[in-house]
Amino acid sequence: MHNEFKxxxxxxxxxxxxxxxxxxxxKQLNIDNQKIKKIVVAxxxxxxxxxxxxxxxxxxxxxxxxxxxxxxKDVGPGxxxxxxxxxxxxxTASAKVREMGFGAGxxxxxxxxxxxxxxxxxxxGVGTEIKMVVNFLS
Amino acid sequence: xxxxxxAKILDAQILVxxxxxxxxxxxxxxxxxxxxVLTLDEExxxxxxxxxxxxxxxxxxxxxxxxxxxxxxxxASEEMIELAIENDMIILQCEYSLFRTVGILYENGLRPVY
Numbered sequence: 001m002h003n004e005f006k007x008x009x010x011x012x013x014x015x016x017x018x019x020x021x022x023x024x025x026x027k028q029l030n031i032d033n034q035k036i037k038k039i040v041v042a043x044x045x046x047x048x049x050x051x052x053x054x055x056x057x058x059x060x061x062x063x064x065x066x067x068x069x070x071x072x073k074d075v076g077p078g079x080x081x082x083x084x085x086x087x088x089x090x091x092t093a094s095a096k097v098r099e100m101g102f103g104a105g106x107x108x109x110x111x112x113x114x115x116x117x118x119x120x121x122x123x124x125g126v127g128t129e130i131k132m133v134v135n136f137l138s
Numbered sequence: 139x140x141x142x143x144x145a146k147i148l149d150a151q152i153l154v155x156x157x158x159x160x161x162x163x164x165x166x167x168x169x170x171x172x173x174x175v176l177t178l179d180e181e182x183x184x185x186x187x188x189x190x191x192x193x194x195x196x197x198x199x200x201x202x203x204x205x206x207x208x209x210x211x212x213x214a215s216e217e218m219i220e221l222a223i224e225n226d227m228i229i230l231q232c233e234y235s236l237f238r239t240v241g242i243l244y245e246n247g248l249r250p251v252y
Contacts, residue, residue, distance in 0.1 A: 012192075012193070013192060013217075015193060015196065016192075016193065016196035016197075016199070016200070019196075019200055020196070020199060020200075023199070023200070033202070037200070037201070037202055040200045041176045041200050041201065044176070044196065044197075044200045045173065045176065048193075099191075100172075100191060100193045101170060101171060101172035101173075101189045101191070101193050101194065101197065102171075102172055102173055102193070104171050104173055104174075106171075106173035106174065106176075106177070107173060110173055110176055110177060113177070
């Protein structure tokens with residue numbers, strides 16, 4: 001099963017729509033609740049990140065009986081220091097992001113804690129691609 | 139503690155109650171930081187928060203939390219209420235500060251997650 005969602009820069013009102021849709025689909029498929037929670041928390045954090053920091057992008061969801069793989073690919077600006085971005089408490093979020101209850105430097109560490117596979121490719125001036133996988137069988 | 143008891147001791151308004159208002163809550167968690175809420179494993183909790191926007195409801199949805207308590211008399215928007223109804227959540231709203239709310243609930247036996 002394949003699905004795609006658009007991410008629009010600064011569109012906080014719609015942050016979480018993709019995660020919500022994924023949650024509903026996985027529930028219908030009777031996937032274990034803890035597995036569902038892991039992927040939707042990770043995707044939700046990543047959606048908020050993309051809306052807060054990126055100039056827009058696309059979420060690609062691929063689902064089979066064994067796993068769910070979600071890729072969020074944006075069109076910039078890229079992450080200058082990925083090690084710093086992965087550090088709990090480090091944040092470059094705007095006041096607007098903080099008003100929404102995020103921006104405390106917990107997003108990427110939260111994503112890492114919830115997924116079985118996390119791959120981040122980023123290039124300043126080009127964009128960031130985050131791949132998250134949760135295995136249903138392990 | 140029953141959700142209905144929580145509403146009573148806080149003199150809270152029940153804004154949304156699709157689910158059973160007499161269902162029991164084991165733990166309380168208070169935060170305005172949604173990423174903190176998203177780290178919780180525990181689900182039978184009431185989220186007590188001063189953050190009143192659509193992401194409060196989205197966060198609860200992702201964290202499988204179905205009871206929210208909004209403090210300091212902040213007003214939930216129509217959009218928040220619609221999303222809460224869609225997700226079978228209960229929303230309470232009270233006038234007390236976050237500190238006072240948490241103190242009252244702790245005194246009355248509601249336990250912390252950590």
